[in-house]
Structure formats: structure tokens, C-alpha cells
Amino acid sequence: MAVQTVASTSNPTVDLGPAAALSCRECGHRVPLGPVFACEECFGPLEIAYDFSAYGTEELRARIEAGPANIWRYAPLLPVPADVADKPNINPGWTKLVKADNLARELGVTGGLYVKDDSGNPTHSFKDRVVAQALEAARAFGFTTLSCSSTGNLAGAVGAAAARAGFRSCVFIPHDLEQGKVVMAAVYGGELVGIEGNYDDVNRFCSELIGDPAGEGWGFVNVNLRPYYAEGSKTLAYEICEQLGWRLPDQIVVPIASGSQLTKIDKGLQELIKLGLVEDRPYKIFGAQAEGCSPVSVAFKEGHDVVRPQKPNTIAKSLAIGNPADGPYVLDIARRTGGAVEDVTDEQVVDAIKLLARTEGIFAETAGGVTVGVTRKLIENGVLDPTLTTVVLNTGDGLKTLDAVAGTGLTATIRPSLESFREAGLV
Amino acid sequence: MAVQTVASTSNPTVDLGPAAALSCRECGHRVPLGPVFACEECFGPLEIAYDFSAYGTEELRARIEAGPANIWRYAPLLPVPADVADKPNINPGWTKLVKADNLARELGVTGGLYVKDDSGNPTHSFKDRVVAQALEAARAFGFTTLSCSSTGNLAGAVGAAAARAGFRSCVFIPHDLEQGKVVMAAVYGGELVGIEGNYDDVNRFCSELIGDPAGEGWGFVNVNLRPYYAEGSKTLAYEICEQLGWRLPDQIVVPIASGSQLTKIDKGLQELIKLGLVEDRPYKIFGAQAEGCSPVSVAFKEGHDVVRPQKPNTIAKSLAIGNPADGPYVLDIARRTGGAVEDVTDEQVVDAIKLLARTEGIFAETAGGVTVGVTRKLIENGVLDPTLTTVVLNTGDGLKTLDAVAGTGLTATIRPSLESFREAGLV
Numbered sequence: 005m006a007v008q009t010v011a012s013t014s015n016p017t018v019d020l021g022p023a024a025a026l027s028c029r030e031c032g033h034r035v036p037l038g039p040v041f042a043c044e045e046c047f048g049p050l051e052i053a054y055d056f057s058a059y060g061t062e063e064l065r066a067r068i069e070a071g072p073a074n075i076w077r078y079a080p081l082l083p084v085p086a087d088v089a090d091k092p093n094i095n096p097g098w099t100k101l102v103k104a105d106n107l108a109r110e111l112g113v114t115g116g117l118y119v120k121d122d123s124g125n126p127t128h129s130f131k132d133r134v135v136a137q138a139l140e141a142a143r144a145f146g147f148t149t150l151s152c153s154s155t156g157n158l159a160g161a162v163g164a165a166a167a168r169a170g171f172r173s174c175v176f177i178p179h180d181l182e183q184g185k186v187v188m189a190a191v192y193g194g195e196l197v198g199i200e201g202n203y204d205d206v207n208r209f210c211s212e213l214i215g216d217p218a219g220e221g222w223g224f225v226n227v228n229l230r231p232y233y234a235e236g237s238k239t240l241a242y243e244i245c246e247q248l249g250w251r252l253p254d255q256i257v258v259p260i261a262s263g264s265q266l267t268k269i270d271k272g273l274q275e276l277i278k279l280g281l282v283e284d285r286p287y288k289i290f291g292a293q294a295e296g297c298s299p300v301s302v303a304f305k306e307g308h309d310v311v312r313p314q315k316p317n318t319i320a321k322s323l324a325i326g327n328p329a330d331g332p333y334v335l336d337i338a339r340r341t342g343g344a345v346e347d348v349t350d351e352q353v354v355d356a357i358k359l360l361a362r363t364e365g366i367f368a369e370t371a372g373g374v375t376v377g378v379t380r381k382l383i384e385n386g387v388l389d390p391t392l393t394t395v396v397l398n399t400g401d402g403l404k405t406l407d408a409v410a411g412t413g414l415t416a417t418i419r420p421s422l423e424s425f426r427e428a429g430l431v
Numbered sequence: 432m433a434v435q436t437v438a439s440t441s442n443p444t445v446d447l448g449p450a451a452a453l454s455c456r457e458c459g460h461r462v463p464l465g466p467v468f469a470c471e472e473c474f475g476p477l478e479i480a481y482d483f484s485a486y487g488t489e490e491l492r493a494r495i496e497a498g499p500a501n502i503w504r505y506a507p508l509l510p511v512p513a514d515v516a517d518k519p520n521i522n523p524g525w526t527k528l529v530k531a532d533n534l535a536r537e538l539g540v541t542g543g544l545y546v547k548d549d550s551g552n553p554t555h556s557f558k559d560r561v562v563a564q565a566l567e568a569a570r571a572f573g574f575t576t577l578s579c580s581s582t583g584n585l586a587g588a589v590g591a592a593a594a595r596a597g598f599r600s601c602v603f604i605p606h607d608l609e610q611g612k613v614v615m616a617a618v619y620g621g622e623l624v625g626i627e628g629n630y631d632d633v634n635r636f637c638s639e640l641i642g643d644p645a646g647e648g649w650g651f652v653n654v655n656l657r658p659y660y661a662e663g664s665k666t667l668a669y670e671i672c673e674q675l676g677w678r679l680p681d682q683i684v685v686p687i688a689s690g691s692q693l694t695k696i697d698k699g700l701q702e703l704i705k706l707g708l709v710e711d712r713p714y715k716i717f718g719a720q721a722e723g724c725s726p727v728s729v730a731f732k733e734g735h736d737v738v739r740p741q742k743p744n745t746i747a748k749s750l751a752i753g754n755p756a757d758g759p760y761v762l763d764i765a766r767r768t769g770g771a772v773e774d775v776t777d778e779q780v781v782d783a784i785k786l787l788a789r790t791e792g793i794f795a796e797t798a799g800g801v802t803v804g805v806t807r808k809l810i811e812n813g814v815l816d817p818t819l820t821t822v823v824l825n826t827g828d829g830l831k832t833l834d835a836v837a838g839t840g841l842t843a844t845i846r847p848s849l850e851s852f853r854e855a856g857l858v
Contacts, residue, residue: 073500073525092532094792098500100553105519106597124551126527126792128830164792170533174857179844183837190839191829193789195857198844209847216849218858362620365521365553365591402618403555403830410610412617417606417625420636422643430601430622431645 018144023083026231027053029333037083039145039228049329050231052083061280068246073098075133075239081275082239083232084140092169093139096132097239099124101247101395106363107376111383115254115392119376120244121366123401129322129369130265130399131161134236135225139165141232142223149174149222153206156185157322157400162225163192174222176206188404237265241272244395245282252276252287254392257379259371259399260291260300260345261323263330270337290388291334291345292378294318294353294370300331304338304345311335319350319408320370322400344387348377354408356380360398369400370408445571450510453658454480456760464510466572466655476756477658479510488707495673500525502560502666508702509666510659511567519596520566523559524666526551528674528822533790534803538810542681542819546803547671548793550828556749556796557692557826558588561663562652566592568659569650576601576649580633583612584749584827589652590619601649603633615831664692668699671822672709679703679714681819684806686798686826687718687727687772688750690757697764717815718761718772719805721745721780721797727758731765731772738762746777746835747797749827771814775804781835783807787825796827797835 018037025034030048041050059067064080071077075097076089089095100121108117125132135158142150150166150173152158159175166173175189179198190196199206213219214228223229245252252273258266270289276282293301296318303311311331316324328334338345348356353370356377361367368376375396382388402409418424425431445464452461457475468477486494486507498504502524503516516522527548535544552559562585569577577593577600579585586602593600602616606625617623626633640646641655650656672679679700685693697716703709720728723745730738738758743751755761765772775783780797783804788794795803802823809815829836845851852858 095527100522106595124553126551127794128555128828160794164788164794166792167789168533168792179841183840184833186841187833187836187839188794188830190841191785191788191794191836192792193785195842196840197852197855197857198841199847200844201847205847209849209852212849213852218849218853358618358620361591361618362594365593365595365619367554367587367591367615367618401555401830403615403828406611406614409614409618412614413610413623414606414613414617414625415622417627420626420628420632422636422639422645425624425636425640426645428624430624 019085020083020141020144021085022054022056022058022080023052024055025053026050039141039223041228041230052231052235056081056279064279065250065281075136075236078239078242081242083137083235085144088140091140091143093136094126094132094165094168096125096136098243101244102364102366104364107360110359110363111380111390113383113390113394115390115394118253118395119360119364119366120240120395120397122240122397122399123366123368127160127164128401128404129157129161130237130240131157132165133239134233135161135165137236138223138225138229138233139169139171141229142171143169145223147221147223148172150225151175151210151222152225153177153203153210154189155181155203155321157404158226159185159189159196160192163189163194166194167192176210178203178206234264234268237268238272238275240265240397241269242276245273245276248393250282252282252285253395255288255290255343255388255394257290257292257375257394257396259323259375259397260293260328260334261325263300263328263334266291267330267333267337270341286342288341288343289337290343290378290382291338292375293345293347294320294323294374295347295349297324297326298347299326300328300334301345301347303331304335309335319405320353320374321405322369322371323374344382346378346382346387348374348381352377352381357402357409358412361402366398367402368398369402370405371400372398373408446512447510447568447571448512449481449483449485449507450479451482452480453477466568466650468655468657479658479662483508483706491706492677492708502563502663505666505669508669509564510662511564512571515567518570520563521553521559521592521595523552523563525670528671529791529793531791534787537786537790538807538817540810540817540821542817542821545680545822546787546791546793547667547822547824549667549824549826550793550795554584554587554591555828555831556584556588557664557667558584559592560666561660562588562592564663565650565652565656565660566596566598568656569598570596572650574648574650575599577652578602578637578649579652580604580630580637581616582608582630582748584831585653586612586616586623587619590616590621593621594619603637605630605633661691661695664695665699665702667692667824668696669703672700672703677709679709679712680822682715682717682770682815682821684717684719684802684821684823686750686802686824687720687755687761688752690727690755690761693718694757694760694764697768713769715768715770716764717770717805717809718765719802720772720774721747721750721801722774722776724751724753725774726753727755727761728772728774730758731762736762746832747780747801748832749796749798750801771809773805773809773814775801775808779804779808784829784836785839788829793825794829795825796829797832798827799825800835
């Protein structure tokens with residue numbers, strides 16, 4: 005697919021498929037595709053502007069359905085070159101959409117309940133989707149080092165993707181991260197640099213490095229490549245609809261960290277409607293947070309348009325962003341679609357992890373406990389309609405947050421004899 | 432697909448698709464399908480005998496290719512009812528076959544090197560394949576409890592599958608298993624019983640329970656359901672060939688625990704040849720063990736037909752079976768196909784885990800370190816031909832054996848300043 009020329013904003017050396025330019029979310033100012041993330045006019049966030057005119061609806065649907073069993077089936081709708089599937093990449097996506105009938109019974113959902121289980125990605129979190137996009141942008145811009153600041157999932161996703169694609173990687177983390185998380189990130193063999201400071205210090209240092217000659221040739225997936233990176237979350241929306249038979253769900257429950265994922269899922273659904281791939285009818289998007297880091301939920305309930313930062317204190321560490329950049333957009337979307345934002349306690353998160361595991365055999369990360377717990381709470385409060393088709397996201401694997409369920413253990417201990425077995429009341 | 436009637440050995444109440452009877456691997460004695468695993472005549476192991484006459488080759492290929500993206504695409508070749516994909520199951524399989532060009536360069540493989548990455552299964556090991564088969568047999572025989580003896584991966588696979596399918600589960604493990612493994616098995620909410628004793632004691636107890644009225648209605652996936660369970664490994668062979676474009680690989684490197692997986696992969700390849708789905712041409716199967724538990728490798732190198740048991744002492748715990756039941760069959764297959772059996776030290780296992788991670792972004796369990804390490808050793812020794820197409824199995828996820836690479840860590844620690852960054856020599 006050729007890049008369409010967009011007057012005065014095209015960058016003829018960059019082939020990122022249907023991506024035509026970067027456009028400011030606030031003021032609409034357009035700039036050529038490049039490794040920039042903030043508007044030079046108003047400092048608003050830059051987003052990808054597309055030209056989707058290359059295909060008719062049914063041609064596009066046929067192309068997608070004939071594509072590979074990963075996110076590259078949607079290459080015509082992503083900022084990637086048409087031949088992306090032939091390049092070395094860890095090829096995330098096309099994860100299972102599990103019809104969760106047992107969970108539905110427990111929660112009283114009659115309209116069809118589904119879990120979109122992103123623990124099936126290569127490094128077992130949805131981060132593989134966004135990193136895969138950033139990697140293609142890094143390739144297009146001639147970067148040779150892939151980098152990020154991280155406190156966990158992202159570090160592994162960047163390390164794995166860089167290794168496979170032949171990039172150098174250099175990941176920055178707080179120096180006192182838990183040893184398990186360090187191992188998961190270090191095993192891919194890239195540079196893993198501990199910063200003496202907290203996550204904010206790590207981020208500040210990365211911004212400094214981008215502006216310095218030392219950072220030349222470096223693509224920071226969640227900083228200077230952020231507009232491309234963020235688009236990866238759209239694929240969750242595409243997959244859910246295609247897996248439902250090219251149908252919009254009535255309700256989706258999405259976890260909120262920075263809020264980017266939720267806004268991009270909405271963007272993906274809107275694109276499918278505009279492209280005619282799904283019927284245009286209402287859907288509701290619900291945001292889920294942990295009580296210990298619930299700035300968006302608090303703002304939603306208080307009717308505010310702005311989000312007051314919080315100091316996170318929750319076991320759902322992959323969602324623990326106290327000052328979420330996309331918080332105001334999340335509030336807009338929840339209100340516009342008739343959804344809501346809700347939060348649950350850490351105890352409810354653990355209960356929900358166990359509930360999902362014992363009903364559907366899916367072992368979720370704490371973020372999955374947050375979405376399932378919030379779904380339950382929203383049903384109990386009469387906010388989520390149990391007679392409608394509902395999709396709940398699980399964005400990561402329970403093996404990554406074992407500590408959260410560390411209290412789970414043996415139900416009995418017996419001697420190796422039938423007598424002891426009978427005494428334990430297990431028959 | 433209807434079960435074909437086989438005189439005097441059919442069980443008309445059991446619909447397990449093309450499975451026609453159980454047949455003794457040693458003496459050929461046939462008995463009706465049922466929850467039995469040893470021949471009543473000679474105590475040899477029972478295997479499934481099939482009737483594959485229902486489909487012509489091209490009809491079969493078309494059915495498979497139109498099937499779901501999991502093992503049930505091969506339902507016409509498995510001991511499961513034709514409508515298996517509609518039943519609640521965790522639907523493993525159709526995992527990635529990764530073209531490993533970076534690893535190939537490091538190892539000097541020029542004929543095409545692939546990693547079959549079974550860490551992508553629902554509970555992140557190949558055990559989901561075998562448990563899914565056992566579950567369908569348990570359903571067919573009217574069992575209500577799914578059980579097993581386990582030291583790790585299998586416990587989680589049984590817990591997850593039972594939860595999803597609405598079975599009670601009761602898993603027996605040594606009482607002093609590491610806490611992490613206990614949590615991974617316990618989270619699915621079934622009974623998890625610690626036995627005061629070692630793994631042998633656990634197994635002896637399970638055999639006792641099967642013969643007792645207390646065990647009525649219990650399906651032990653790796654004991655009384657073993658003939659069905661074991662067939663799940665055939666799907667690895669099917670997927671590899673289909674993913675290669677319906678082509679046999681020249682060489683496959685398979686880990687050896689009990690040896691069952693390797694024998695079933697050979698069985699699967701033979702079936703594809705007989706059914707005309709792949710061209711009939713030679714292939715070589717190589718077995719991989721850890722030096723600390725290498726009874727089959729030792730027997731192979733010494734030219735023996737029998738396997739002398741060992742007391743395991745290796746970090747590759749998922750392969751640590753000192754007295755492998757299928758060892759003699761493995762020796763047969765390695766010799767018949769022109770393959771070999773080799774072993775590597777624990778240090779080589781760790782090196783191989785890191786090698787695979789830094790070249791392909793795949794984080795393997797210790798068993799994957801064993802196969803990659805053995806592949807390297809076989810190439811260095813001139814046993815494995817680097818000019819031929821080679822497939823290496825990774826049967827589990829590195830997150831399950833984090834301890835093996837616990838020494839991996841930060842490459843540098845710096846202050847959050849460019850000066851400190853430059854001093855560390857990271858530019």
C-alpha cells in the first residue's frame with residue numbers, strides 16, 4: 005500500500021503504510037511522520053492521521069481474513085509498511101476471545117460474556133502489541149537502539165522484540181526493582197540499566213537523553229515513538245470485533261493505566277464503523293482502576309473533567325500511574341458512550357483473579373483482576389447491563405504477578421495412604 | 432465422524448471419533464475403549480487404534496485447514512468426538528513455528544532452523560495438549576473428577592482444564608514443592624493435596640486410589656487416561672508439518688522426560704505419511720536430555736536396548752524422570768530414523784536459554800534450554816546436519832523456571848544524569 009501524499013506534511017522517505025502524517029489531538033496541526041510526540045504549536049499529543057482510501061470495504065475485509073494469525077492481518081489499518089509480516093518481529097496478537105459461560109453464570113450475565121485474553125502474547129502481556137508497532141517505526145526512522153523506561157512488562161516486551169529484530173536494546177528501570185522482574189527483562193541480553201531513583205527519575209532521565217547527542221539513533225518506544233506505539237492498542241478493538249463475527253460488543257471493560265489503551269480501543273471501534281466493517285450502533289466503554297490508584301475513577305464519579313494526580317498504592321502495579329496522561333480523554337469517552345469508570349480494592353482484585361481462574365481456567369495478572377472485579381461491581385451496582393454482550397480485557401499473565409495470590413496453597417496434606425485420604429474428607 | 436465398528440472390541444456407548452479400540456503396543460491385543468492403560472495379556476502399554484477411513488486425503492486436508500486455530504483442527508485424527516471444538520476446553524495448540532534466522536546464524540544452520548514454541552499454550556507448556564485429550568476421554572467415560580500426580584506443569588494444566596470444563600479437580604503433589612509451583616497449581620481452585628513423601632510415593636498412592644472405590648469417577652490424566660492423554664503430543668507433529676506447508680522437516684530435536692512425547696511425534700509423522708498429507712521421505716528424530724538425568728542418552732551412546740534408571744539431579748525438573756517408561760521406544764526411533772540422543776550440562780542449559788532469548792526473543796523453560804543446547808552440541812559434533820531443515824521444540828515458558836537464570840541482572844547502575852550515563856560507557 006503506497007503512502008498517499010498529504011500536502012506539506014508528507015515525509016517521502018518514510019513508508020509506514022496508510023499513516024499519512026502526525027496530527028495534534030488538541031489543535032489538529034499536522035506534521036510529517038517522524039519521531040516526535042508533542043505538537044510544536046500547543047504541546048498537545050500527536051496522533052497518527054491515516055489515509056484509508058486504498059481499499060473498499062469488502063476488499064479490506066477479505067485481505068484481513070486472509071492475513072496471518074497475528075496483528076499484521078490489520079496491516080492496512082496500522083502505521084506499518086505493507087510487507088511488515090515478512091520482517092523479523094515477535095508477531096503478537098490474535099489472542100483468544102474466550103466465551104466465558106462459567107464466569108457469566110457467576111456474575112449473572114445473560115447477554116454473552118467474553119474474556120479477551122492477552123496473556124497469550126509472546127511475552128504474555130498486551131505490551132507486545134504496542135512494542136511491535138514502535139519497532140516498525142524505529143526501523144522506518146533508521147534507529148538502531150530500542151529503548152524505554154519501565155517498571156516491568158514493557159521492559160520484557162522491548163527486550164524480546166529488539167532481540168528478534170536485531171536491534172540493540174537499552175532499557176531503563178528503577179535500580180531497586182524486584183529480582184524476578186529484573187530477570188524477566190534481562191534474559192533477552194540487552195542493556196538493562198538501573199537508575200538510582202524512582203520511576204519518575206527514570207522518565208526524567210530518558211527525556212534528557214532524547215534531547216542529547218548520546219541519544220541519537222535511539223527509539224524510546226513510549227516517548228519519541230509514542231504516537232506509533234500507542235496505535236498497537238487499536239488491534240484489540242479490531243480483533244474483538246472480528247472474533248465476534250465483525251460485530252461490535254455492546255460493552256467493553258478496559259483497564260486504565262495511562263488511559264492510552266482505552267482511548268485507542270475507542271479509536272479502533274470508530275475506524276471499523278467508518279470503514280463499514282461493522283454496523284454503526286452504540287457501544288459503551290467502561291474503565292477499570294484499582295482503588296489504590298484511581299484518579300480517573302474519582303474524577304468520573306465527582307463529575308470532573310480534569311484528573312487530580314494520586315500517589316499509587318496498589319498491588320496492580322502495571323496500572324499504577326498516578327497522573328495518567330490520557331485521563332481526560334478517558335472521561336470523555338466513558339461519558340460519551342454511556343459507560344463509566346469504577347475501581348476495586350486490592351482484596352477484590354485478588355478475589356477476581358481467583359474467580360476467573362476457577363471459572364475459566366485463565367490465570368490473570370493483577371490488571372485482569374481489576375477488570376473482572378470492576379465488571380462484577382458494575383453489575384452489582386446496576387451500571388453494566390448483564391443482558392448485553394460484554395467483553396472484559398485481561399491484559400497480562402498471572403505468572404508475572406504471583407505475589408498477589410501467594411496466599412493460595414494446598415487444600416490438604418496427607419500421608420500416602422487411602423486411610424489418610426479418607427480422613428481428610430476428600431472423597 | 433462415526434466410530435467404525437471393530438468386531439469384539441467396540442464400546443458402542445463411547446464416541447471418541449476415529450478412535451476404534453485400545454491396542455497393546457507389545458502384543459497387539461485389542462480391547463474396547465475404556466479407562467485402562469495396561470494390556471491384560473502381557474502388561475504392555477495400550478495405545479489408541481484408529482479407523483481413519485472416513486476421509487480422502489484432500490477432503491481431510493481441506494477440513495483441517497478450515498478448522499479452528501487450535502488442536503481441534505486435527506479432530507479427525509484424534510480420540511475425540513467430532514464436535515469437540517464446541518465443548519468447553521482450554522483449546523491449546525496452533526502455537527507459533529518461529530523461523531529462527533538469528534539462532535541459525537549463531538549455530539551455523541543453513542538449511543532453515545525453526546523453533547516450535549509451545550510456551551504459547553494457555554498454561555504455557557505443552558502439557559495443555561495432552562490434558563485436553565484426557566479431558567475429552569474423561570467426559571466420554573462419565574468421570575466427574577480430573578486428577579493427576581505432578582511436580583509442576585501438569586498440575587496447572589489439569590487445574591485450568593478442569594475449571595473451564597466444569598470438572599472437579601484433585602491434584603496430588605509432594606507436600607514440599609516450591610511455593611511458586613504450588614501457587615500456579617492452586618489458583619484454579621481445585622483440590623491440591625500435598626502427599627508426605629516424594630514423587631514416587633505420590634504415584635504409588637494414585638495407583639492405589641484408582642483401584643479403590645474412593646477413586647470411582649476419577650480420571651487420572653497420566654494413569655488410567657494415559658492412552659488418550661499421550662495422543663495429544665501427536666498434534667506437535669501435525670502442526671509442524673502443516674506450518675511448514677505440509678512438509679516433513681528433515682530433523683527434529685525433542686526433549687525426553689518419559690519419552691512419550693518423542694514416540695508420539697514419530698507416530699504423528701507416520702500417520703501424515705500414510706494419510707498422504709505429506710510426502711514420504713526420510714526424517715531424523717533427535718532426543719535431548721540433561722546430563723543430570725540422561726538415562727536414554729547414556730543407553731543410546733552405549734548401544735544398549737534397555738535403559739538403566741538414574742537418580743535425577745538437574746535444573747531441568749520437567750524432564751527429570753529417572754526411569755522413563757518409553758525409553759526403549761525412544762532408542763528404537765532414534766536408531767531407525769538415523770537420529771541420536773544427546774545430553775547437556777546444567778550450565779549448557781542456562782547458556783542455551785540465554786542464547787535463544789537474545790537471538791529470537793523467546794524465553795524458554797529449562798526444557799527448551801535442553802533442546803537448544805543439545806542442538807548446538809549435535810552440530811558441533813557433526814551429528815546433526817546444519818544444511819537440512821531442522822525444528823527444535825521449546826515445550827514450556829521461562830517464567831516457570833525463573834530460578835535457572837536468577838543470576839541474570841542489571842548490566843549497569845547509574846545516577847539519573849547524562850554524566851553518569853556516559854561514565855558507564857553505554858553510548
